Amino acid sequence: xxxxxxxxxxxxxxxxVRECIARYGGLIWSLARRLSPNxxxxxxxxxxxxxxxxxxxxxxxxGTEVTFIATIARxxxxxxxxxxxxxxxxxxxxxxxxxxxTMPAEVGAEANFAARAVSQLRPEQRQVLVLTACHxxxxxEVAAATGMPLGTVKAHARRxxxxxxxxxxxxxxxxxxxxxxxxx
Amino acid sequence: xxxxxxxxxxxxxxxxxxxxxxxxxxQALYAQLLAQTGRRPGSPEEQSYExxxxxxxxxxxxLRPEPMSQVLAEKVAMRAFEMMGAPxxxxxxxxxxxxxxxxxxxxxxxxxxxxxxGWIAAAACLLLAAGAILKxxxxxxxxxxxxxxxxxxxxxVPPPAKPLAAQRDALLAQAGTTKMDWSPTKDPAxxxxxxxxxxxxKEQSGxxxxxxxxxxxxxxxxxxxxIFDKSRDARYPVDGGVFDxxxxxGDVIVAIHAPVPVGEATLFAVTVExxxxxxxxxxxxxxxxxxxxx
Numbered sequence: 001x002x003x004x005x006x007x008x009x010x011x012x013x014x015x016x017v018r019e020c021i022a023r024y025g026g027l028i029w030s031l032a033r034r035l036s037p038n039x040x041x042x043x044x045x046x047x048x049x050x051x052x053x054x055x056x057x058x059x060x061x062x063g064t065e066v067t068f069i070a071t072i073a074r075x076x077x078x079x080x081x082x083x084x085x086x087x088x089x090x091x092x093x094x095x096x097x098x099x100x101x102t103m104p105a106e107v108g109a110e111a112n113f114a115a116r117a118v119s120q121l122r123p124e125q126r127q128v129l130v131l132t133a134c135h136x137x138x139x140x141e142v143a144a145a146t147g148m149p150l151g152t153v154k155a156h157a158r159r160x161x162x163x164x165x166x167x168x169x170x171x172x173x174x175x176x177x178x179x180x181x182x183x184x
Numbered sequence: 185x186x187x188x189x190x191x192x193x194x195x196x197x198x199x200x201x202x203x204x205x206x207x208x209x210x211q212a213l214y215a216q217l218l219a220q221t222g223r224r225p226g227s228p229e230e231q232s233y234e235x236x237x238x239x240x241x242x243x244x245x246x247l248r249p250e251p252m253s254q255v256l257a258e259k260v261a262m263r264a265f266e267m268m269g270a271p272x273x274x275x276x277x278x279x280x281x282x283x284x285x286x287x288x289x290x291x292x293x294x295x296x297x298x299x300x301x302g303w304i305a306a307a308a309c310l311l312l313a314a315g316a317i318l319k320x321x322x323x324x325x326x327x328x329x330x331x332x333x334x335x336x337x338x339x340x341v342p343p344p345a346k347p348l349a350a351q352r353d354a355l356l357a358q359a360g361t362t363k364m365d366w367s368p369t370k371d372p373a374x375x376x377x378x379x380x381x382x383x384x385x386k387e388q389s390g391x392x393x394x395x396x397x398x399x400x401x402x403x404x405x406x407x408x409x410x411i412f413d414k415s416r417d418a419r420y421p422v423d424g425g426v427f428d429x430x431x432x433x434g435d436v437i438v439a440i441h442a443p444v445p446v447g448e449a450t451l452f453a454v455t456v457e458x459x460x461x462x463x464x465x466x467x468x469x470x471x472x473x474x475x476x477x478x
Binding site for chain 1: 244423462
């Protein structure tokens with residue numbers, strides 16, 4: 001596991017800033033190119049400003065650094081996307097294949113497990129989840145682009161997300177507990 | 185709306201909020217349901233949905249990475265330094281294993297950009313030198329920074345990785361490490377299986393050691409580790425990843441990479457699954473389990 005950088009940045013370590021940009025810059029740029037393709041440069045600069053401001057809030061016990069950064073990035077990108085609506089591009093619709101391939105170490109295990117869980121969703125759940133999570137489309141946009149009824153789109157998105165969440169071990173703590181019988 | 189219906193609707197709204205955001209009507213309902221169910225905005229439960237969406241987005245972006253330009257990287261750094269105070273005297277080369285590393289754009293030949301190209305060239309030379317010295321540069325981890333004269337950029341030089349057996353021994357020597365022996369089941373793959381799992385909760389790190397577990401054909405099936413955490417719903421043990429046994433005899437050591445923090449591990453179990461593993465195991469073939477002693 002790579003050493004975390006955000007606590008150092010929160011303490012004013014400028015070298016950590018450089019390391020953070022080198023380690024995660026490509027990732028943030030890739031997210032911005034997908035969700036905000038027409039103004040990705042501006043979006044990236046806004047994301048990093050948000051990140052520097054939020055660095056002190058990072059809790060390594062609550063998740064990985066890279067997922068924390070991706071959460072901030074996606075939040076900012078969705079905000080920007082709401083201001084400038086755009087039509088779904090054709091390539092997005094084909095971009096719902098199983099997430100297979102090798103990921104760099106920087107991406108972390110959580111994204112790897114998410115990719116595997118997404119790959120195992122039903123094709124229509126996967127398509128809807130990828131279009132909303134990875135491309136920032138709204139339910140209505142997905143319905144228009146795929147021809148699915150709006151209610152079906154919402155159901156697929158929610159069900160798919162809940163399955164992936166459970167697969168990441170983030171399932172409802174309040175759910176009825178089943179002990180480990182059956183495994184031993 | 186009954187409490188059960190309220191909880192179900194709230195889960196839908198958690199999903200919608202994380203994926204696409206809520207309109208005004210849904211925002212009002214969301215606030216109402218949070219209050220009704222005794223939850224607060226920003227709860228760990230709410231955050232878990234957003235974290236899941238971020239992990240999916242991250243996976244999508246990482247599979248098709250695009251490099252960020254060095255010029256943009258420099259703008260981002262300068263903005264950060266403005267917020268923090270004065271910029272540092274020297275720049276630092278990108279980490280060698282960075283995802284979609286930043287690249288220079290030759291069409292923008294400002295003084296700064298030219299300087300950056302020079303820095304990158306110098307860094308590349310040093311990295312090549314480091315690569316020539318280290319026999320397996322792709323298997324190493326960045327752990328230390330080498331101090332160099334001010335006129336040369338700082339370069340991260342990775343040391344050679346320790347063999348897994350040595351890493352396991354080192355973890356065993358640490359306080360808080362638990363060692364649990366595997367108990368084989370009646371599955372034919374584990375008839376002669378022995379070994380153990382070592383786990384250190386503080387380090388969130390561990391190793392499995394197997395002897396006699398049947399060699400697998402990774403194109404037909406793989407072994408998958410599951411970690412039960414006392415703080416989580418046991419229907420959904422933490423997926424510890426897939427691995428292979430590539431030899432018929434001798435010890436095989438496998439490092440454990442838990443994707444999420446494991447609080448108190450109560451059981452480690454290995455199943456046989458299809459290649460790539462599964463999200464939820466049908467538990468048709470459990471081969472070994474290990475429990476901490478009470």
